Amino acid sequence: MNSEPDTLTLPEPKSFELLPKGIDSNQAGDLLEVSMGPQHPSTHGVFRMDVVLDGERVVKLKPVFGYLHRNHEKIGENTTYLGSMPYTDRLDYFCSLTNNWAYALTVEKLAGLQIPERAEYIRVITAELTRLQNHACLGGFLLQDMGASGTPLMYAFREREKILDLFESLTGARMMCNYMRFGGCRCDLPSGWIEQAKQVVESFPKFLDEFEALLNENEILMTRTQGVGVVSKALAVNASITGPMLRATGVNYDIRKVDHYGIYDRFAFRVPLGAHGDVYDRYMIRVLEMRESVKILQQALRDIPGGPIVDPKAKLRGFRPKPGEAYGRIEAPKGELGFYLISDGSPNPYRYRVRPPSLINLTVLEDMCLGHLVGDVVVILGSVDIVLGEVDR
């Protein structure tokens, strides 16, 4: 299909040493236990870390979550299949359309529905737009955590706003889209939407150039991120980390490539891979992934066919899949998002389980933070890209 290689390795970055290496703190002293969060501005929501410090260095870290628990899975078992769809928007509230897709994909597997061609294209387009805005904001938030207060975040939000406008004119809501349905999508693209989307996609590389010029060679960014929060390949695989965090360690695992869900086989794009597994690689992987997403979007917006947008067999009311179980997963911007459903033939699922990427990516937080400064903990947490709506569910 495409002659260029499937993966893309990060170029070896420049490096700087502005600060002296850490002072060896073997002198006996008291340990200090600090509770960071849940109201700490750098914890991206209501997340708490119990940090034990030796001077300024972390010797122990315990993540505490559950402050935003909303009983998502139990509610899923008590409402109809369709009724859970708007709740999935609220898992990872930055990327409602990929959540919708993962859930719809699982139910389609369960019920054996066929998705029309046009709906598949719309799903790819909306998912990649979601990835663009998520990664752009993550870059902004990460830099905000490092002290670049406002400027990069506001630039990212300016771009995100254009994508959210597209979502609003398509789905009616900016964040809680509730757009996908079992067997397709809720409504067709409004007239002129493709042209608007093309415009946004064409102007996005300009923003990326600007963003990279703003920060990529910034010496402060490099010293704060290079060699900080390293995850080894083995640890990443053993802890079942997914998404950009896994690829930053150099493991070539992108569900769009390995699971062939949707119609991703038809698009030429590469998977960026890091080499060091540190915060810098995680940041750069996301920047490069945005460029690849732009490529996918250009191809999808060019090739989108006409036709129906929903499987005629799919029923909106009285939907009862036959008894069975299904696991569906997609490459969400944060990693592998999976839904596991068991049907007993009734209108509600018997079991409804979510595999959230950011919760599982958080499990290596202590390994990443040990030995680093308190200020680095904030940066490392920022690079994991968590959304507490999804962690606590």
Next chain:
Amino acid sequence: MLGEGIIKGMVETARNFAGSFVDEDRLTTVQYPEERLPQKEAARNFPFLVYDGKDPEAGLRCVACQICEKECPPQCIYITKSKDRKPDHAGKPQFFPAVFDIDVSVCMSCQICVEVCPFDAIKMDTEFELSTDDRFGDLLQHKEDLARPNTYFQKLHPTDAAESDARLAAERAKAEAKQKADAEAKAKAAAVPKPSPAQVSNVVPALAK
């Protein structure tokens, strides 16, 4: 050179700052609430009930079938069915909601009630300034607060409204045609000459046997 990257970044920021005075693309904010962006046609926020004609009570399209109440994911719709019936837009006697309440504080504007409604009776509003100082009274909206004329719906979502109007017009035409056909059939039955008394008297003993 050390510091080169920082200077490059600063130049980018300066370009944005200076650009915001001349370039529309770099100054993207509006001064809400004095200045507002136009609403998108697909925008949705909170449901309302549609009525035809002038009278919100008589023209309400809702027939209290309670499908939306059952399908609503956060269960924020409360309906009580009426005891008696009133004619709907096509003249067919139907139930109507004696009580139709929606709780604003629970509703998550997911539009599922609109999708499942077979009567085009509930639609999404675009009004988003719903804040109130009465926590218990104003957050539970009743039938009277929710009712909006069809012209309002046509103004908000012209494409959707055109579709639903066409559907309803077709239904009405069908009902009218049926009424006409019924009337004709009745007229025909009336036109058939009544059997003469002699024949009747013949039949009755036969039945009596």
